[in-house]
Amino acid sequence: MAMLEFIPQLGRRALQTVPGLGAASRFLLSSLLSVFNRHFSFQQLFRQIYGFGVRSLILMVVAAFFTGMVLGFQGYYALVRFGATSALGTLIALSLLRELGPVLTALLFAGRAGSALTAEISSMKATEQLSAMEMMAVNPLAWVVAPRIWAGIISVPILCAIFDLVGIFGGYLISVPVLGVDGGTFWAQMQSNVTFSGDILTGLFKALCFGVVVTWIAAWKGYTARPTAEGVGNATTLSVVTASLTVLGLDFILTALLFS
Amino acid sequence: METRAIDWWVGIFVLLGIAALVVLALRVGNLSGFAYDSGYVLHADFTNVGSLKTRSPVKIGGVTIGEVTHIGMNPKTYMANVTMRIEPSIKLPIDTGASIYTQGLLGEQYIAIQPGGMPQNLKSGATITMTQGAVNIDQMIGQMVFSKAAGSSKSSGSQ
Amino acid sequence: MAAEALVELDNVRFARGSHPVLAGVDMHIPRGAIVALMGASGGGKTTMLNLMAGTLRPQSGQIRIAGQDLQKLSEDAMYALRRQMGMLFQHSALFTDLTAFENVAFPLRRHFRLPENLLRKLVMMKLEAVGLRGAAGLFPAELSGGMGRRIALARAVVMDPMLIFYDEPFTGLDPISVGIIASLIKRLNTALGATSVLVSHDVEETFSIADYGFILAGGKIIAEGSPADLRASDSALARQFLGGQPDGPVPFHYPARQDYAAALRDSHAAGEVL
Numbered sequence: 182m183a184m185l186e187f188i189p190q191l192g193r194r195a196l197q198t199v200p201g202l203g204a205a206s207r208f209l210l211s212s213l214l215s216v217f218n219r220h221f222s223f224q225q226l227f228r229q230i231y232g233f234g235v236r237s238l239i240l241m242v243v244a245a246f247f248t249g250m251v252l253g254f255q256g257y258y259a260l261v262r263f264g265a266t267s268a269l270g271t272l273i274a275l276s277l278l279r280e281l282g283p284v285l286t287a288l289l290f291a292g293r294a295g296s297a298l299t300a301e302i303s304s305m306k307a308t309e310q311l312s313a314m315e316m317m318a319v320n321p322l323a324w325v326v327a328p329r330i331w332a333g334i335i336s337v338p339i340l341c342a343i344f345d346l347v348g349i350f351g352g353y354l355i356s357v358p359v360l361g362v363d364g365g366t367f368w369a370q371m372q373s374n375v376t377f378s379g380d381i382l383t384g385l386f387k388a389l390c391f392g393v394v395v396t397w398i399a400a401w402k403g404y405t406a407r408p409t410a411e412g413v414g415n416a417t418t419l420s421v422v423t424a425s426l427t428v429l430g431l432d433f434i435l436t437a438l439l440f441s
Numbered sequence: 442m443e444t445r446a447i448d449w450w451v452g453i454f455v456l457l458g459i460a461a462l463v464v465l466a467l468r469v470g471n472l473s474g475f476a477y478d479s480g481y482v483l484h485a486d487f488t489n490v491g492s493l494k495t496r497s498p499v500k501i502g503g504v505t506i507g508e509v510t511h512i513g514m515n516p517k518t519y520m521a522n523v524t525m526r527i528e529p530s531i532k533l534p535i536d537t538g539a540s541i542y543t544q545g546l547l548g549e550q551y552i553a554i555q556p557g558g559m560p561q562n563l564k565s566g567a568t569i570t571m572t573q574g575a576v577n578i579d580q581m582i583g584q585m586v587f588s589k590a591a592g593s594s595k596s597s598g599s600q
Numbered sequence: 601m602a603a604e605a606l607v608e609l610d611n612v613r614f615a616r617g618s619h620p621v622l623a624g625v626d627m628h629i630p631r632g633a634i635v636a637l638m639g640a641s642g643g644g645k646t647t648m649l650n651l652m653a654g655t656l657r658p659q660s661g662q663i664r665i666a667g668q669d670l671q672k673l674s675e676d677a678m679y680a681l682r683r684q685m686g687m688l689f690q691h692s693a694l695f696t697d698l699t700a701f702e703n704v705a706f707p708l709r710r711h712f713r714l715p716e717n718l719l720r721k722l723v724m725m726k727l728e729a730v731g732l733r734g735a736a737g738l739f740p741a742e743l744s745g746g747m748g749r750r751i752a753l754a755r756a757v758v759m760d761p762m763l764i765f766y767d768e769p770f771t772g773l774d775p776i777s778v779g780i781i782a783s784l785i786k787r788l789n790t791a792l793g794a795t796s797v798l799v800s801h802d803v804e805e806t807f808s809i810a811d812y813g814f815i816l817a818g819g820k821i822i823a824e825g826s827p828a829d830l831r832a833s834d835s836a837l838a839r840q841f842l843g844g845q846p847d848g849p850v851p852f853h854y855p856a857r858q859d860y861a862a863a864l865r866d867s868h869a870a871g872e873v874l
Binding site: 238 | 444447448450453454455461462464465469
C-alpha cells in the first residue's frame, strides 16, 4: 500500500514545481530589478563581491592549476599515439575555454559561495532578521538578496577567465618542460585554433549563465528555507546539489546551442 | 573588513579578471588576427570541396589572407560554390587559380591561391575560374588499385 | 474609550490554509495606550501583530491604522506607514554582522541622509535611554539575552514611532531584565507619546504596565478591559488564563482515544507487563 502512496505524492511534487518555478522566477526578477530600489547599497555589493569573488580566488587558482596539468598529461598520452602532440596546446586550451573552465568554476562556486549564501540567508530568515527589515520599511530583497545575486553574476565570469588562464598555464608547464612538447608549436597551434568570439567569449558567456543560475538557486533555497536548524542545513545541501545538477544540464543545452 | 580595504580588493579582483581576458584574447586566441569584415568578396566553383568548412583559411604560399564565408551548391551546374573574403590589401589577377589542399596528411582543408600574371585584377564579387577541387582519397586508392590490376592482368594475361 | 482609536480591527478573519486562526476579531486600540494581547500559545497573537503591521493580509475584514485601510495602501504607502511603526521581535532579530550601534543606526541610515555626527548623537541618545550606551561597540554575539533585547528595543524606537509592537518581550529573560524591559516600555511610551501593543504570557508584569488588555481564545476576543476589569471577569476561560489554573475550559488532557482506566485494563488484558 505504501507503494501506491508514492505515486500521488510524486504527482503532487511535480505539480508543485511549476508554481515553485514561477515564484522563484519572480524572486529573481524582483531581486535583479531592485538595483534601482532606494535601499540597494553598492557598498553591500562590493562586500559581497569580496566575499564570493576575491575569497574564492585561491580555490579557483589551485583547482585550475591541477586541472590544466591533468589535461596536459591525459592529452599527451592520448595524442602521442597518433604523433599528434603538436595539437596538445589546442586540446588544453579548447577543453578549458569551452567546457572545463565555465563548468568547474561554477561547480566550485556553488560549493563554496553558493552554500555560504544559502546558509546566510536562511539563518537570517530563521532569526527573523528579514522580517525585522520589512518592519523597518527596508526591502530585504534590495538590501540582502540583490547585492548577493549581482555579486555572483559579476564574480563567476571573472573567476572563469582566471581559471582558464591558470589552467592553460598549468597545462603548458606539464607539456613543455616536463613532457617535452615543443613550446613554439604548443602556443602557435593553440593560437591558430582558438578564436576569441567562438571559444573565449562563448565560454565566458556560459560562465555568466552559470553565475546567474548558481546564485539564483542559492538565494532562493535560503529565502524559502524552513526557519529551523534542520531547515537551514537541508536548504544548504539542497542548494549545492540543485545548483550543480542545473549547471551540468544547462551546460549541455548551451553547448548544443552555441557550438553547433 | 573595512570598506576601503574591500574596495581595493574588489578593484584588484575585477582588474585581474579583465587582465586574464586580455591575455587569453591575445596570447591564446587569435584576436590579433585582422578583421575580415573589411575584405572584398570572391567566388569560386569547385567540383568537390572535400571537408572545407566556413571559416576555413584562404592562403597564398601558406600565409593566411582570408577565409571562407559561405559554401553552397549551384543547382544548375551541380558545382560547389564557395564564397570567401580576402584581405583588402591583397589584389589578385583575373587568371588566379584556387585549389583545395589538405594541411599535412590528416589536417584541415584550406583554399590555396596561385596568383596569376595578368595585369587586370579581380574585383569584389568576381569569380575565380581556374579551380581544382579537393582530392578524394577513396577515388585515388580506387584508381590506383584499378590501374595496378589492369597493369598486372595485361602482363600476366587474362585470368 | 474616549480617546480616538489608532488601530482598529473590524471583523477580521485569518486562516492558515484550511486552519482558521482568527474568526472575526473586533478591536479598538486607543492612542497613547499600552495595550496587552494575551492568550494561549498558537492562539493567533503573533498573527495579529503581523496583520496590524501589514506583513499579513486578512481573508476578510478591515484593519485601519490612523484611519487608513491597510488593504488599500500601495506598497510605497505601506512602507511609509511602517516608518512610523517599530517592532521588538521575540528573539531580538538583531543583525548579527553589525555592532549594537550600527543595529540601532540601521533605520536612520536607510531612510535618511544624516550627517554622521547628528546620526551618532541620535543613536547614542536611544542607547542611553535603554542604558546601553557603553555597549555600543559590541556585536550581538557578545551581548546577553537581556542586553540584546534592549538594543532591539532601542532600534525599534530610534525613529520615534507612533505605534510600537512588542512580541513576547519578557520571554526567556531573568527577573531583573524583565523589570528593566517593562519599565522601558512604559517610559518610552510616555516619552514618545506613542501607542504600544504588547503580546505576552507574563500576566503580572504585563498588568503592571498595561492600560488595557485583550484575551484571545478560539480565534475571538473573549474578554477585554483594564487589568482590574479582566481580573474580575466572569469568563471562566479568562479566569483560568489569568489565574494560571492547570485545568478549566482549556483542558489539561490532550484528547486521547480512550479513557486511561480503560486503556490500562486493555493492555493488562492483552498480557503486557506494565
